[in-house]
Amino acid sequence: xxxxxxxxxxxxxxxxxxxxxxxxxxxxxxxxxxxxxxxxxxxxxxxxxxxxxxxxxxxxxxxxxxxxxxxxxxxxxxxxxxxxxxxxxxxxxxxxxxxxxxxxxxxxxxxxxxxxxxxxxxxxxxxxxxxxxxxxxxxxxxxxxxxxxxxxxxxxxxxxxxxxxxxxxxxxxxxxxxxxxxxxxxxxxxxxxxxxxxxxxxxxxxxxxxxxxxxxxxxxxxxxxxxxxxxxxxxxxxxxxxxxxxxxxxxxxxxxxxxxxxxxxxxxxxxxxxxxxxxxxxxxxxxxxxxxxxxxxxxxxxxxxxxxxxxxxxxxxxxxxxxxxxxxxxxxxxxxxxxxxxxxxxx
Numbered sequence: 001x002x003x004x005x006x007x008x009x010x011x012x013x014x015x016x017x018x019x020x021x022x023x024x025x026x027x028x029x030x031x032x033x034x035x036x037x038x039x040x041x042x043x044x045x046x047x048x049x050x051x052x053x054x055x056x057x058x059x060x061x062x063x064x065x066x067x068x069x070x071x072x073x074x075x076x077x078x079x080x081x082x083x084x085x086x087x088x089x090x091x092x093x094x095x096x097x098x099x100x101x102x103x104x105x106x107x108x109x110x111x112x113x114x115x116x117x118x119x120x121x122x123x124x125x126x127x128x129x130x131x132x133x134x135x136x137x138x139x140x141x142x143x144x145x146x147x148x149x150x151x152x153x154x155x156x157x158x159x160x161x162x163x164x165x166x167x168x169x170x171x172x173x174x175x176x177x178x179x180x181x182x183x184x185x186x187x188x189x190x191x192x193x194x195x196x197x198x199x200x201x202x203x204x205x206x207x208x209x210x211x212x213x214x215x216x217x218x219x220x221x222x223x224x225x226x227x228x229x230x231x232x233x234x235x236x237x238x239x240x241x242x243x244x245x246x247x248x249x250x251x252x253x254x255x256x257x258x259x260x261x262x263x264x265x266x267x268x269x270x271x272x273x274x275x276x277x278x279x280x281x282x283x284x285x286x287x288x289x290x291x292x293x294x295x296x297x298x299x300x301x302x303x304x305x306x307x308x309x310x311x312x313x314x315x316x317x318x319x320x321x322x323x324x325x326x327x328x329x330x331x332x333x334x335x336x337x338x339x340x341x342x343x344x345x346x347x
Contacts, residue, residue: 004032131170134213167318240287
């Protein structure tokens with residue numbers, strides 16, 4: 001295995017993002033650093049653009065769109081560095097963005113992944129939806145972030161600048177330890193897109209690894225570049241994949257109850273959407289649940305394959321053992337610090 005970092009950028013018809021953000025990536029000061037563009041069967045001229053303007057960037061051209069999960073998985077055989085960074089094509093980085101992430105991983109061999117602080121490219125003093133300052137999860141599988149609860153994005157005033165262990169690192173930008181992936185795998189290709197990074201981080205924690213956020217590194221993410229919020233396809237993937245993630249990773253003693261309650265909460269979401277004049281959202285949720293039940297035998301096999309026997313003995317960070325839905329909508333906790341969770345996550 002070589003030294004350094006491979007930056008993996010997955011692209012699908014994203015020439016506008018590449019032309020905007022590749023200039024920042026090629027200015028990365030950390031060395032040795034290899035940039036690998038994985039093209040997911042684009043029909044635009046993304047590949048031609050990169051070949052002409054960035055001949056030093058390595059290219060992996062796939063024949064079709066394998067989605068975020070399998071698209072990134074296909075890069076693994078050509079990565080020969082101890083770390084690789086997953087970076088969305090719509091992310092702007094600073095020249096020194098990698099150094100704090102690599103330093104954190106070097107100091108802590110138990111880390112499977114570390115993410116930077118993710119700020120919004122269009123509003124650079126606010127956190128961005130996809131990862132903010134580290135990912136958390138509640139009892140019923142709702143992901144949220146330090147700096148983002150549901151659609152409420154906080155202004156970054158340095159309140160979450162401390163490094164800490166979290167539950168998940170965003171696939172928009174994170175550094176991953178290759179040796180961990182060689183042991184437990186990267187993304188579940190059946191997810192296609194959405195929740196796959198949370199599933200990976202949960203699986204890593206189930207195997208005794210940790211996940212961290214290092215806010216000394218900052219990047220700026222456009223977000224929603226491929227599927228914007230409210231898109232029925234995105235709703236379907238989130239509904240289905242969330243149930244898959246819970247089913248694969250939860251301890252057996254709480255599995256049935258957690259799945260049942262999560263489906264009930266999804267039902268409330270579906271009814272609310274219907275009453276709000278958004279029947280396509282309701283139908284997407286129903287289709288997500290139908291896809292989950294249709295694949296239940298396959299999920300049982302996956303669960304058996306990925307869960308370690310000593311699961312109950314593994315401590316996990318970034319887990320909120322209450323309901324974020326209840327705290328946000330009923331108790332009106334609109335910002336992360338209202339939850340008094342960060343100190344608990346470091347225990």
